[in-house]
Amino acid sequence: MSRLLDALRRRLGRPRKQGKAAMPAVRYATSPLLASRTPTWRVKFMIGAIGLGFAVLIGRAAYIQIIHTDFYLQQGASRYERRIELPASRGRILDRHGDLLASSVPVPSFWAAPKDMTASPTEVQALAQALGMTTAELNRRLASNPNFVWLKRKVEGDAVQAIRDLKLKGVGSVDEYKRIYPEGEAAAHIVGFTNIEDEGQEGIELAYQDLLSGQGGSRHVIKDRLGRTVEAVGAVVPATDGQNVRLSIDAKVQFNAFQRIRDAVAAHKAKAGSVVVLDAVTGEVLALANVPSYTPGDRHNLTGAQLRNRALTDTFEPGSTMKPLVAALALETGRVKPSTVISTYPGRLTIDGSTISDSHAHGDLTVEEVIQKSSNVGTAKMALQMQPREMWEMFTAVGLGQRPQLGFPGAVTGRLRPYKSWRRIEQVTMSYGYGLSASLLQLAHAYTVFARDGELIPLTLLKREDTLPAGVQAVRTSTNGLPAADGEPLPVHGVRVFSPGTAREVRHMLNMVTLPGGTAPKAQSPGYSVGGKTGTAHKQEGKGYAGNKYRAWFVGIAPISNPRIVVAVMVDEPSNGVYFGGDVAAPVFSQVVQQTLNRLGVLPDQEVKSQITASNVPAEVESF
Amino acid sequence: MARLNLLLGLVVIISGLWLVKSSHDARQLFVELERAQTESHNLQIEEERLQIDKRAQATLGRVEELAKQRLQMRGHGPEITHLVSSSASASAAGGAR
Numbered sequence: 126m127s128r129l130l131d132a133l134r135r136r137l138g139r140p141r142k143q144g145k146a147a148m149p150a151v152r153y154a155t156s157p158l159l160a161s162r163t164p165t166w167r168v169k170f171m172i173g174a175i176g177l178g179f180a181v182l183i184g185r186a187a188y189i190q191i192i193h194t195d196f197y198l199q200q201g202a203s204r205y206e207r208r209i210e211l212p213a214s215r216g217r218i219l220d221r222h223g224d225l226l227a228s229s230v231p232v233p234s235f236w237a238a239p240k241d242m243t244a245s246p247t248e249v250q251a252l253a254q255a256l257g258m259t260t261a262e263l264n265r266r267l268a269s270n271p272n273f274v275w276l277k278r279k280v281e282g283d284a285v286q287a288i289r290d291l292k293l294k295g296v297g298s299v300d301e302y303k304r305i306y307p308e309g310e311a312a313a314h315i316v317g318f319t320n321i322e323d324e325g326q327e328g329i330e331l332a333y334q335d336l337l338s339g340q341g342g343s344r345h346v347i348k349d350r351l352g353r354t355v356e357a358v359g360a361v362v363p364a365t366d367g368q369n370v371r372l373s374i375d376a377k378v379q380f381n382a383f384q385r386i387r388d389a390v391a392a393h394k395a396k397a398g399s400v401v402v403l404d405a406v407t408g409e410v411l412a413l414a415n416v417p418s419y420t421p422g423d424r425h426n427l428t429g430a431q432l433r434n435r436a437l438t439d440t441f442e443p444g445s446t447m448k449p450l451v452a453a454l455a456l457e458t459g460r461v462k463p464s465t466v467i468s469t470y471p472g473r474l475t476i477d478g479s480t481i482s483d484s485h486a487h488g489d490l491t492v493e494e495v496i497q498k499s500s501n502v503g504t505a506k507m508a509l510q511m512q513p514r515e516m517w518e519m520f521t522a523v524g525l526g527q528r529p530q531l532g533f534p535g536a537v538t539g540r541l542r543p544y545k546s547w548r549r550i551e552q553v554t555m556s557y558g559y560g561l562s563a564s565l566l567q568l569a570h571a572y573t574v575f576a577r578d579g580e581l582i583p584l585t586l587l588k589r590e591d592t593l594p595a596g597v598q599a600v601r602t603s604t605n606g607l608p609a610a611d612g613e614p615l616p617v618h619g620v621r622v623f624s625p626g627t628a629r630e631v632r633h634m635l636n637m638v639t640l641p642g643g644t645a646p647k648a649q650s651p652g653y654s655v656g657g658k659t660g661t662a663h664k665q666e667g668k669g670y671a672g673n674k675y676r677a678w679f680v681g682i683a684p685i686s687n688p689r690i691v692v693a694v695m696v697d698e699p700s701n702g703v704y705f706g707g708d709v710a711a712p713v714f715s716q717v718v719q720q721t722l723n724r725l726g727v728l729p730d731q732e733v734k735s736q737i738t739a740s741n742v743p744a745e746v747e748s749f
Numbered sequence: 750m751a752r753l754n755l756l757l758g759l760v761v762i763i764s765g766l767w768l769v770k771s772s773h774d775a776r777q778l779f780v781e782l783e784r785a786q787t788e789s790h791n792l793q794i795e796e797e798r799l800q801i802d803k804r805a806q807a808t809l810g811r812v813e814e815l816a817k818q819r820l821q822m823r824g825h826g827p828e829i830t831h832l833v834s835s836s837a838s839a840s841a842a843g844g845a846r
Contacts, residue, residue: 224804225804228797307808309808311808354780354783355780356775356776376808651828729832
């Protein structure tokens, strides 16, 4: 310190000596006057404070950059990154040849954010017009929620451009998938439909919802100020589209069947009708049509009656169509032969105080003729020889009282009471189809035992894939035991119920039903030999049977010589004079057989001429 | 030393500008790609739509109606059908035997 003062003194001394010669330069840096005594603590304090400041800044930077970095990255990303949803399209439903039965296309759905809207009243009016609603309706909708309202979902056609052309602020659109059903009402009950959220509600759409619906994906992108996507960020989660479902349905067979039953229902002023066509070789359902039907794409004013898939969900007493099954059991157990004579005279039979009767007395009939003429008394006499348990087991074996293994929503089991509770008269009425119930599909399924030489084959609504390798095809055998021709389907095997001999004998009886003297000559289909069984029943109403309401049906096999298809037809409440299965349902069977066998490429097994005369023969009056 | 620094500074500036340009180009190309992908997607949708339209126009009911009304065609009954086997399939059947 003393050295510093000496220096100061020296400097102060100098100007005094030289001062008069020139203006002395003031040296601020070295001026002792300006030099202040800085206390050491203050220097240290300042250094410390500044150092602390830096430390805080470094700490904050570390906090932002290292510790809390995720939050800021996220905040940043949310300001320029956009997540884009990648919608998955619903799988298609195809028929067996790959024709579309249902498919999805994206269509815009328009929404509005009413609080962002700046539209003038005239613009709102124009918007309402483009949307196809009244201005008042639109205003009401806009008032319901200021943040978001759907204006109209799944808009199609010219309206889309009309709405877009208005270029209103606060109105936007998103793409949603719309389901389209090209086959319309013909296949409505099989295919079903989806709701506005694209979820299956009925039919195949519901049954295979998991398979059909896809999994949406997403990707992240960076958008610039113009809203253009300029960069992709991170990995893309691709959308998995729903899988296609290929049905066993043949669209043409389906349409024909639908058309025939629709015409028949109209002609007979009936309430409803159904047709089921099964491939007797593969167990595939080729067609399943119901009337009344609906258009799946437009479901306004839809009633339950239209929606019902009657062939699967309606059960009824199968009536005379049970007779061949009872006869088959009697043949199988050796109780009768086709030529065994049963006396049905006098057309009445009293059991435990109840009387069953035929429509008219037939006298002595062979077992074949009992089926051909549909005699209740004859069938009852066969049933009386049987144990209830035998009959119950046979009914169960052909699928009555069992839920069809179709995987289709709403398929019912029907009713078959346990044999222990059967009374004798009940066992008898069941032999001709009263006291138990089944759906049309179950009936058709049961008849596959006759078509397939005694085997009950499993049914499917999905196309069966012929998975045999190419070289193995040569050893395939067709149903008649001969090597299968190219394109001939691979037979599916099931559970044996009757022996092949019994099945053949019953097939002959079924054929006789369609010949002169049978109940259904109108079932004949030119060129093809057919066989089947009519059914006519009083409808159950409340506790009893309605006197003037009937149900008519026909279940048959064609061609009977080498069965390929099983067709079941049901007409509910025909009320135009005729009501017998042989008059109402059999002609539908005939037409469906004709068209289906043509479509399948099955060659006619008969001369055409012999048929024409036969179908003019009046039908035997059926007992029911 | 000062010259080298100047040179390096220049290089840095040029490389910076180059980066700006290339990232701009990349974004432009990405926009193009995006547009092309959207177009491809739209075309796929269009195809699906046309397929459905085609199918809806070709349903059996419509074809039958048009054939009957506009072309005055009628269904072939089995009475007027004469079935012939094609020589090709006949020889194939012969070969198989």
